Amino acid sequence: MNYTTITKFDRGPLARLLTGAGLAAALLTGCHPDQRMSASSDRQKQLYAYCMQCHQIDGGGHKLAAAPNIGGLDSAYVENQLNKWRDGVRGAHPDDAEGLRMRPMLRTLAGTDDIKVVAAYVASMSTVYSPPSLYGDQEKGGKVYQASCASCHGTEGLGNQAMMSPRLAGRNDWYLVTQLHKFRSGVRGADPRDAQGAMMRPMALGLADEQTIRDVAVYLSQLKPKEI
Amino acid sequence: MAEQHPSHESGGIGWQPLARSVFLTTFLGAVIVVGTVLFYIFAGGEDLIARLIPANSSFAGDIDFVILVIAGIVGFWFFASLFAFFVLLYQSRRRPGHKPEYLAKHDHQLHTWVSWPHWLVIACDLIIIIVAVKVWHQVKQVAPPADTVIRVVAQQWGWTFRHPGTDNKLDTVDDIVTIDRLHVPLDQVVHFELQSKDVMHDFSVPVFRLKQDAVPGRTIKGWFKPVKAGAFDIQCAEMCGIGHGLMPARIFVETPEQHAAFLEDSARNASVPGGQSIY
Structure with missing residues (x-):
């Protein structure tokens, strides 16, 4: 193979500009609203990643981590309980050792609709x-x-x-x-x-x-x- | 790679380019570090560390002093040895009329290069040990008489603080138990009893220069005396599981009026076990 042929791939500034524009267009299509719709389940999985450490990937829970199965709970109930944890209504009693384990996890759900998103994801699972x-x-x-x-x-x-x-x-x-x-x-x-x-x-x-x-x-x- | 070394052709007029760039980088780095340290020492004096993070307990200055002594001694010898290294590098550089030689003789002049630093290291170690043991004794081995005693209970992943209440006695009905919020009076010697419910944690208050492991099954005693009012961070400083990074707490150092208000407020709301929002 002749080494000079490799340099022929670079056809000058115009070609480079067009290649760059093509890459930018490809990136921008990734941000199209339609694409973001399917990304919402990615958001759910992203938020649930922290819950998963104890409650497991299928929401089946883990007794040694004092984490019950949560899959299949009503989303309104999950949202209500998570709000209680966030506000110190649940899991803020000195004798509630398990509740206190859950309490700081709400610090990972600080966004306005994070609790709603993760509650919907928990509700979408089936009970294990x-x-x-x-x-x-x-x-x-x-x-x-x-x-x-x-x-x-x-x-x-x-x-x-x-x-x-x-x-x-x-x-x-x-x-x-x-x-x-x-x-x-x-x-x-x-x-x-x-x-x-x-x-x-x-x-x-x-x-x-x-x-x-x-x-x-x-x-x-x-x-x-x-x-x- | 047909690149030719300049010193090859000229017969060696100076250092190898690599050695020169290493020397220049190290030299510039040393100038910047030493300059910054000197600036802080002249601008801040003994408060060198306290300028970066407030020193807020009676023994914080002692601990900063130990850190400065160690940094000063180790830093001095670090730069001194680097300096000696580069001087030797310069003296033995490649130049016309000099052949490389390997020194392996039993020469007393060579011995001094080993024995002198050896004795110096021991002398410097002794200084560090004396200073450190003195401060360790003051901070960890003995404690001034307690004005008040609190209990700190760590668990995965939160802190429970038991305050003695108005009668200033622990384990009585008027105790005030809080989650993640510790209230202590200003300028009082506070003894703490540190416990853990599950695994090892570490009660760390950076502004107090206080760091104490909590070991399950043991009650570890310690003390501090806050000297400035305000709210400061408490951290868990021992990796304790998935929520370790999520278990901060706050310590409120309160003036007598503020502390009295806290006691009264807590007594009035004694029936409310609830906590505060974590956001």
Whole structure:
């Protein structure tokens, strides 16, 4: 191969100008509004990258990191809870060790609509079920649930967006037990700004004993609702 | 690569171009560094470091002094050895009529080049050790009597501070517990009990020149005495997991009036466990 042919690729200043213009045009088309629409899911994934460290890529959670499964929660509920964390309404109690782990993560969601974007992404995932991690009587738990909890959380455990009550079917049993204890002791839901917590606290206090709490939690963790 | 060395043709009139550029870069760098340091020393005196970051505890000046002593001694010998190196490089440069030679004889004059720096290094080390141990003893081994005692509990990823409240006693009903916000009185000796709930953390207040590891299962005691009012940063200075970079806190050094207002305000809102917005 003759070395002089290589230099022939450079055909002078005009050719260089045209090449540069072509590259610039290619870059600018990348910023076309249509392109940005598809980039919104990239934004979701980008924001979720920090959540993923504990809550996992499928939203299935990680018990050792005290991170429950979150996939399939209603986006309005996730948004509401994230706002509470940001404002110090949830996860700011000195005894809430797990909530305090979550608290600084809101510092990564500082944009105006970051919380909305990531909540929509969490809601778009499906609920990841895990086998029971506790001893509980599902039959007894089901009875207690239908009597005490179903009026707000639904007979199928799907939650009620109007009351901001979350979907409970398929949530980790250990997480439900922890949260019920926190509601009972006032570690969660006792902040005067927490309207939903104020509703939930007396309900959690109404559960008779530790075994009842576990029965309900195990029942809910295995509850598979008939999706509409 | 048919490039020819100028010194090859002329029979060697000076240094190799590479050596010359290395020398010039190092020399200019040394001039800039020494000039800046001299400027700060003349402009700032002992407050050399305090000009860059405020010194706000009774022992901050002592710790800055140790850092300056070490930087001064090590810096002096760094530049002195560089200077000697380049002088030797210049003396042994390639020039007409001189053959390269390898010195490997047992000559007393050569011994001095090893033994003198050796004794000097030991002498300088002794100075550093004496200064450092004296300050370490003052800051870490002994503490003045406490005016107030607080408890600092680190966890992944936040700080819980327990203030003694109006009775100035910890673990009583009027204790004030806060998240990520520590309030201390000005000009008072504050003892702290540092604990961790999970892994190792480090309670670091840069303006106090205070840095203390928190080890799970242990209560580590320490002290500080703030000398200027204001709000300053607390950092976790020990890598503790994914949220390590997200666990800053604030320390509020308060005048007696401000601190009294904080105590009263907290007592009035004692039933409110809620925290503050993190934005």
